[in-house]
Amino acid sequence: MQPAANLNHAAVQVEDDRTGLTPETLKRAFLDNLFYIQGKFPRLATQHDYYMALAYTVRDRLLQRWISTAAAYTEQGSRTVAYLSAEFLMGPQLGHNLVNLGIYDIVQQAVADLGLNLDELMEQEAEPGLGNGGLGRLAACYLDSMATLEVPSLGYGIRYEFGIFRQDIRNGQQVEVTDKWLRLGNPWELPRPEWAVDVKLGGHTEAYTDRSGRYRVRWIPYQVIKGVPYDMPIAGYRTNTCNTLRLWSAQAPEAFDFEIFNSGDYLGAVQDKLSSENLSKVLYPNDNISQGKRLRLAQQIFFVSCSLQDMLRILARQGLALSQFSQKFVIQLNDTHPAVTVAELMRLLMDEHGLSWDAAWDITQRSIAYTNHTLMPEALEKWPVDMFGQLLPRHLEIIYEINHRFLEQVRARFPDDSDRLRRLSLIDESGERYVRMAHLACVGSFSINGVAALHTELLKQDVLKDFYELYPEKFNSKTNGVTPRRFMVLSNPRQTEMLNRTIGDTWVSRLDELKRLEAKAEDPSFQHDWHMIKQANKGDLANYMAKQNGLVINPESLFDVQVKRIHEYKRQHLNVLHIITLYHRLKASPNLEVPPRTFIFGGKAAPGYHVAKLMIRLVNGVAEVINHDPAMRDRLKVVFLRNFNVRLAQRIYPAADLSEQISMAGKEASGTGNMKFALNGAVTIGTLDGANVEIRDEVGAENFFLFGLTAPEVYALKAQGYNPWDYYQGDPELKQALDSILVGTFSRGDGEVFKPLIDSLLNWDPYLLLADYQDYVACQERVGQAFCDRTHWTRMSILNVARMGLFSSDRSIQDYCRDVWRTPAVPIELTDHAQLGE
Ligand code: NBX
Known part of the structure; x- marks a missing residue:
């Protein structure tokens, strides 16, 4: 359709206020939007009004690109x-759009000039x-x-x-x-x-x-x-x-x-x-x-x-x-x-x-x-x-x-x-x-x-x-991938700054360039800086956990993290069995040399999935006992972070030391959290499942903690007739852990609460927790020892990041384009499409 003839040569001036990227135009646009869209003046405006004004300011800067893109696709x-x-x-959306437009820093400065804080404004977004x-x-x-x-x-x-x-x-x-x-x-x-x-x-x-x-x-x-x-x-x-x-x-x-x-x-x-x-x-x-x-x-x-x-x-x-x-x-x-x-x-x-x-x-x-x-x-x-x-x-x-x-x-x-x-x-x-x-x-x-x-x-x-x-x-x-823009640049500014300083900033859209970090893995001063960044990120998360959960967390402790949907096949309860075992060991041998650990969980259960809801309850029950036991102070803490969502994910990955990817082999199609953790310098403990296999191939077996049955071993064990009871009877520590749940140690003495969960494990155990328990606990011991050698651990962390370039969603999309879609790239030129006659 052609525009009406009398509109053909009409032109709208795209004002500088809607495209300009200088601090001055950004500030003017922000105040303009506050007045004309939110209908507020600064004295009456809420933080949310300020957020909206800023969001519209950013959206205006997207519109020229958006319209030019649509026009190019239509014409071509x-x-x-x-x-x-x-x-x-x-x-x-706000922070991510600022990163992609390349205006994060300048907008941060502009709002600061107005006496506002960008982080606080971003918090306003639903x-x-x-x-x-x-x-x-x-x-x-x-x-x-x-x-x-x-x-x-x-x-x-x-x-x-x-x-x-x-x-x-x-x-x-x-x-x-x-x-x-x-x-x-x-x-x-x-x-x-x-x-x-x-x-x-x-x-x-x-x-x-x-x-x-x-x-x-x-x-x-x-x-x-x-x-x-x-x-x-x-x-x-x-x-x-x-x-x-x-x-x-x-x-x-x-x-x-x-x-x-x-x-x-x-x-x-x-x-x-x-x-x-x-x-x-x-x-x-x-x-x-x-x-x-x-x-x-x-x-x-x-x-x-x-x-x-x-x-x-x-x-x-x-x-x-x-x-x-x-x-x-x-x-x-x-x-x-x-x-x-x-x-x-x-x-x-x-x-x-x-x-x-x-x-x-x-x-x-x-x-x-x-x-x-x-x-x-x-x-x-x-x-x-x-x-x-x-x-x-x-x-x-x-x-x-x-x-x-x-x-x-x-x-x-x-x-x-x-x-x-x-x-x-x-x-x-x-x-x-x-x-x-x-x-x-x-x-x-x-x-x-x-x-x-x-x-x-x-x-x-x-x-x-x-x-x-x-x-x-x-x-x-x-193979799946994740975007480094949101899950590195936006969420981990400290690591991003260090990467930029070391290898330039082109890795953000060419993630395989992270390889160039390998040369630095042995450099003591680089290792020191790398460690300090992880410590600072852990400090931020510790502050968040103090506010959310009222806990004092030691940022020097090993942050051992499992965040994902709660599901039996993902085996959050295997993680819990290890925590209980560690607890029992420390109670029995107070001088045991293990590094202090903070176990962090997050994730939602489907509202009708009762066993998954029990798993959440079990984590919180174990947390209540351990966090209140004076003998565990400075040794173990257990935290369940409520309402795991994208925003919370962005706080957590940068602060993790250990990434838990412990599904039964053959059940997790790929996983993508595993990639987000490793890209933020966490080391993985995991089974040979989904993309863990490829992650381990890339980062090297020596930089990955592997345990558990493989998918063929899982099938073989099931075919031969798996009996969880044998493992229960055959391993005193496993028995002690399960028994303690059953007698109500983590449910204020109520022996009924977790019965369905434990019964299912003892009688059926479709995801083979009991079969993998011993290997998992042994592997966790190796993790603890490795963490005590800071140089060794930091080196593993650096090499994980350096070798994760394959797992950018850019690579996945290139693979789809080449093999499936056959869609050529279409570069966009910015034109002034506010000219109606075009
Ligand atoms: O898709 C997940 C897999 O479990 C992961 O292994 C994989 O990395 C990820 C991306 O490929 N699947 C998933 O999230 N499924 C659902 O959310 C889902 C939602 C509704 C439904 C069935 C599955 N009816």
């Missing part, structure tokens, strides 16, 4: 990654916690890297009104509080109501013959919901690229209200509006477990349909034909949460755009790539066929047809193999019938990837074995 018809994810765990854990945070890191690498991309997701719950701890137990992150307004989003779309739900389908005599299907829905996009800017690190994260918010469509309104049922119409808005109300708080709720399926089709319709609009707007869809877009599915994309794209192309099955299938299969994030059977999504058909009758028909054609092919390749057909079918018919979303994703995509080398191998051998035999060419591995 650039090939674009559509990253579909039910979760984007973005974390606070963090967008639109994700559960690793999967959601990975999506956020990937957006940062795509923008930094100038890869055209659109993130598509849901604008949850309530993100992941806030975790409170009362009487040692988790209490969930709703996260009203939008309450005071969100300066980092722009609503785009003009691009709203409708999504249909429920009802039935009808066959009909169109004017050219072709068989067609129309879907008469029971309900229509409007999706309104809200755009967030995603600025690259020191590039002009500013991509978009487009999150959909559910609303009732006016037309629907209107009909009921005319019939006089006004309150009924309002009720419908409310129920429509429920769709994007809340993030499901489960990680690595699928609940099979109708509302969750509705959320999935909602954001998938909105996003695909948006892509088709963009395609048309750029004058491209439907047949060019897979040239314009590559769709990456972040796990199976958006896997209904396969059926919805087919439906849109056939039913709404008149394509034949074959033409639609060709486009669909060429456009979609699927990332798997889990080996946990309970996390594999499947929907009861009845529920699926009631909500998505047309999609179920399409899935049946895909399945029919697919199984025909399988039958041709593997005649007389009905078992294989049953295993591969998109429909699980072993009992109640289910739609298997991972199977739909595998059949409908051209690429299937795991998130670490071991994970991909296990997918090929186990979870997706039949698909690997059928389509070996689709499988590839993409």
Whole structure:
């Protein structure tokens, strides 16, 4: 569309106040925003008003990049990654945008000149916690890297009104509080109501013959919901690229209200509006477990349909034909949460755009790539066929047809193999019938990837074995990565300054340059400075823990940290068994020579996951006993930090000495916290699981504390018949630790509280804690000894950082671009697009 003729040559002056980067313009812009947007003058303004004024000042400086980027992509018809994810765990935006725009220091100075403190202002921001854990945070890191690498991309997701719950701890137990992150307004989003779309739900389908005599299907829905996009800017690190994260918010469509309104049922119409808005109300708080709720399926089709319709609009707007869809877009599915994309794209192309099955299938299969994030059977999504058909009758028909054609092919390749057909079918018919979303994703995509080398191998051998035999060419591995901008530059300014001083600042976007630090690993003065930085970071965290938990923490103690979602397979309780053992040893032998340790935990449990909640209670029970025991003063402390989120993560990684990555081998797909710790100079104690394997390969076995069974050993032990009782009886220290929990030592004498947890360990122990206990405790002894040799420990810490270059999300994204997406970079020139006629 051309602008109206009389606007063609009109021009807006982009004022200096909205682009200028000098302290003077920044200060003027800040005061201007305080007055004109917040409607406050300094004497009445709150810290939050100041934060908002600063956020708008920064947003203004993003807008020119954002508009130039959109214009360049439109003009050039650039090939674009559509990253579909039910979760984007973005974390606070202000600091990160300051880093990426390269204006952190100057803004810090400007606000200081106004008598304000940048850290305090950043504290005012409500963090967008639109994700559960690793999967959601990975999506956020990937957006940062795509923008930094100038890869055209659109993130598509849901604008949850309530993100992941806030975790409170009362009487040692988790209490969930709703996260009203939008309450005071969100300066980092722009609503785009003009691009709203409708999504249909429920009802039935009808066959009909169109004017050219072709068989067609129309879907008469029971309900229509409007999706309104809200755009967030995603600025690259020191590039002009500013991509978009487009999150959909559910609303009732006016037309629907209107009909009921005319019939006089006004309150009924309002009720419908409310129920429509429920769709994007809340993030499901489960990680690595699928609940099979109708509302969750509705959320999935909602954001998938909105996003695909948006892509088709963009395609048309750029004058491209439907047949060019897979040239314009590559769709990456972040796990199976958006896997209904396969059926919805087919439906849109056939039913709404008149394509034949074959033409639609060709486009669909060429456009979609699927990332798997889990080996946990309970996390594999499947929907009861009845529920699926009631909500998505047309999609179920399409899935049946895909399945029919697919199984025909399988039958041709593997005649007389009905078992294989049953295993591969998109429909699980072993009992109640289910739609298997991972199977739909595998059949409908051209690429299937795991998130670490071991994970991909296990997918090929186990979870997706039949698909690997059928389509070996689709499988590839993409080891996860994390963004050094947020998890080093922003969160660890001391280490960043030292790295910059030593090797220059290009490592921030070329992380392999950290290699050049290796030369310094033996340098005593460098080691000394490195150690002092870790001490200062630990001091900061000690102050935080003093405020939050009322504990006096010795910053000289070994900070032994496990922060991640609470899950049995991640084995936080194995960590606890070691703490109890150490406690018993110190009680029995007060002169035992072990370094003082502070055990730090953080993480949320899914609200319905009772055993995980008990694990939190156990940590707090052990903390209560140990922290109050005078004999343990200066020797052991245990801290559970409430409400682990992105902001808290950024405080913790820089202060860690030891990173706990102790999942049962074969269960953690990759892990990404493991990378964040090591990049901040922590040494890892871990199993050969997920990306730990590759981290150890990179940093060197001598700089990594390895313990535990390997994945093949785990399978072998289980096959041979694992009996946890044998380990309990065979190891007096293990028995003592478990018994002490059972008799109520850590629950004020109540012997019932932890019974379910201990019973499960003694009778079943699916994650082999008891089998790995002895090796873990022995390994922890080696850790303690190594920590006592400060030079040795510091050298390990330096070498960990120096050798972690592979684990930048920039490297991951380059791998995806090269092997899967085939998306060339598009450099952006800043032009004055405020010139309306362009
Ligand atoms: O994805 C995580 C894996 O557990 C990690 O090993 C991996 O590093 C990370 C990124 O690849 N998976 C994860 O976070 N899953 C979920 O949060 C999840 C959420 C909802 C759901 C299933 C899984 N229904």
